[in-house]
Amino acid sequence: MSAPLDIDQLHTFVAIVDTGSFTKAADRVFKTQSAVSMQMRRLEERVGKQLFMKDGRGNKLTAEGDKLLNYARRIIRLSNEAMAAFDDNRLEGMLRIGTPDDYADRYMPEIIGRFAKTHPNVELYIVCEPSPSLAEKMSRGELDIALVTHNPRLRVSDVVRTEPLCWVGSANHPLKDDAPVPLAVGRRDCLWRQLACSALDADGRDYQVLFTSWSATVVAAAVLTGLAVSVLPESALRTGMKVLTAADGFPPLPPVQIGLMKRPGLSPSLLHAITDHITACLDNISPAPVSDDVDGDMKTVTRLVRPRMAQVMPGW
Incomplete structure (x- = not known):
């Protein structure tokens, strides 16, 4: 009978992938x-496959390593859930x-x-507001x-994710070149609305806010029906949306960040x-893959989300 996988080795394996290096992983798992x-040599011997290969001065996963990663995360998660269930x-x-x-x-x-799986006795009270x-x-x-x-100008929060902010329109409804940019955005205190309007103002491009909503x-x-343009983080792009770039007359936008606020005195x-x-x-979210459509001399870049991605609109 084959020997089972060593969960400590799997913890180290996942730490290497998550931190991007053996050195940082060593600090995370408190090992040299x-x-x-x-541990990685023994894990490779155990599965009979090479898990990492050299990539310049670093290492990257092989196809077999990527295959093992999914199993490793599931095994660790189930182990944690089992231990939590019997923890007095x-x-x-x-x-x-x-x-x-x-x-x-x-x-x-x-x-x-x-x-909820790892801490079943903790009640989660969730409030959804801007x-x-x-x-x-x-x-x-x-x-x-x-x-x-x-938004460091207004509140203190610890950044937990950073990604590009994109102009998006409908992939099936072209904009009118001679008309002001129609916008669908959040309310006036929405940071992303402010970034979009400031970028258009600086670029000297006319625009008109047609839709204002927290919804x-x-x-x-409004975007998918071709009625308006909006701004979205890269991970939020949906099928049917097209990323609008400088080639379409849209100025670049700064990246956006998600922050975590914590109450002092929390356990x-x-x-x-x-x-x-x-x-x-948040670390496990992948950027949307790119689909390039070439039409004559025009190259349109449309980013479509993976099927597993749920709907997201601007973080007001």
């Missing part, structure tokens, strides 16, 4: 770099979480699903943590438990 290398000191109580509704659509299903409202609730002690659009559904409908064990899940979930 030589011990980490030895497992976490209990209530955790009050705030998030904009668009972030809730995109990120929260995996976050709360994983957290980032400014969540910041006010945090200041009044009405929430324990909040996932918000990072992700309303803004998505460290609860805080670490939920932030670990949030960080892991």
